[in-house]
Amino acid sequence: MNDLIAKLPKAELHLHIEGTLEPELLFTLAQKNNVVIPYPSVEAVKKAYRFTSLQSFLDIYYAGAAVLIGESDFFELTWAYLLKCQEQNVLHVEIFFDPQTHTARGIAFETVIRGITRALERAEAELGISAYLIMCFLRHLSEESAFETLQASLPFKEKIIGVGLDSSEVGHPPSKFKRLFEACAKEGYVVVAHAGEEGDSSYIWEAIRLLHVSRIDHGIRCDEDDSLVAYLRAHRIPLTVCPLSNVKLRAVNDMKNHNILKLLHQGLLVTVNSDDPAYFGGYVNENYEALIQNLHVSPEELKILAKNSFEASFLPQERKEYFYRYIDAL
Numbered sequence: 001m002n003d004l005i006a007k008l009p010k011a012e013l014h015l016h017i018e019g020t021l022e023p024e025l026l027f028t029l030a031q032k033n034n035v036v037i038p039y040p041s042v043e044a045v046k047k048a049y050r051f052t053s054l055q056s057f058l059d060i061y062y063a064g065a066a067v068l069i070g071e072s073d074f075f076e077l078t079w080a081y082l083l084k085c086q087e088q089n090v091l092h093v094e095i096f097f098d099p100q101t102h103t104a105r106g107i108a109f110e111t112v113i114r115g116i117t118r119a120l121e122r123a124e125a126e127l128g129i130s131a132y133l134i135m136c137f138l139r140h141l142s143e144e145s146a147f148e149t150l151q152a153s154l155p156f157k158e159k160i161i162g163v164g165l166d167s168s169e170v171g172h173p174p175s176k177f178k179r180l181f182e183a184c185a186k187e188g189y190v191v192v193a194h195a196g197e198e199g200d201s202s203y204i205w206e207a208i209r210l211l212h213v214s215r216i217d218h219g220i221r222c223d224e225d226d227s228l229v230a231y232l233r234a235h236r237i238p239l240t241v242c243p244l245s246n247v248k249l250r251a252v253n254d255m256k257n258h259n260i261l262k263l264l265h266q267g268l269l270v271t272v273n274s275d276d277p278a279y280f281g282g283y284v285n286e287n288y289e290a291l292i293q294n295l296h297v298s299p300e301e302l303k304i305l306a307k308n309s310f311e312a313s314f315l316p317q318e319r320k321e322y323f324y325r326y327i328d329a330l
């Protein structure tokens, strides 16, 4: 089965590039850039990666991102992730980045986007991995700050396929960003949002009805509401599920109780993703492996999950069909 996972072509649709910062690179960049971090060693960094909630993770994740200063740092971060994709046969990626985490520290939007896109272009050319970029707004910050970020993105619009919404969910519902997302759609951005990770199913309904998302990130709390599950199924709205993340942040108490397969069996378009792999103990393949170890997923279901990852992507239809044939032939 692990062999099948390794061989399957996969797309990753829920991945925060800042969440791929491995402790070793964090430590190296802190020294290079003279950024003081509260850890004396790589081992101490690893020890700090124990979380009790989304917020307990976000505090450490934002602190870690402070070591990213120059364009080459963003390049190196992104390139390391793409090499991991090559190793795991992840052939298409839709990557989130959080511009406000960097612009708030005085790093130019341009520095961030140039470093990331240089790595993406190299991956297309040298690794045969296709990549789209999705800019996320931090929902704990104001609507005004988000509008400023939208403005800053416009000169780089051709490099960004869409927008998302991340950070602290509870208390910051999608309704807070209704006008922003209308403006984003007018600019031609596709729209996704994190919803139903820690927030209840009403956050998912708001993301659908008020933000008009074409995908829900996480969405695991949809199963509190049968009419929502029916709606997601009828409209084939994808959920980008992140199993290891959900257990690490205690949105789910044990992998054995994760509802991803239940949702699959209910006919939902669920996909497997890593979210912040450097913090949660695994990249895409390790997330699939966790389903084998804990949920008795079958080889047929693994193939469906891999196909779903392409169906739920923003790739052109003919490229999706190429991957369906590739998977059918395995």
Ligand code: HPA
Residues within 6 Å of the ligand: 016, 019, 054, 166, 167, 168, 194, 197, 245, 275, 276
């Ligand atoms: N949820 C919300 N915000 C985030 C996450 C997440 O899983 N990862 C990085 N930012």
Ligand code: ZN
Residues within 6 Å of the ligand: 014, 015, 016, 166, 194, 217, 275
């Ligand atoms: Zn996420």
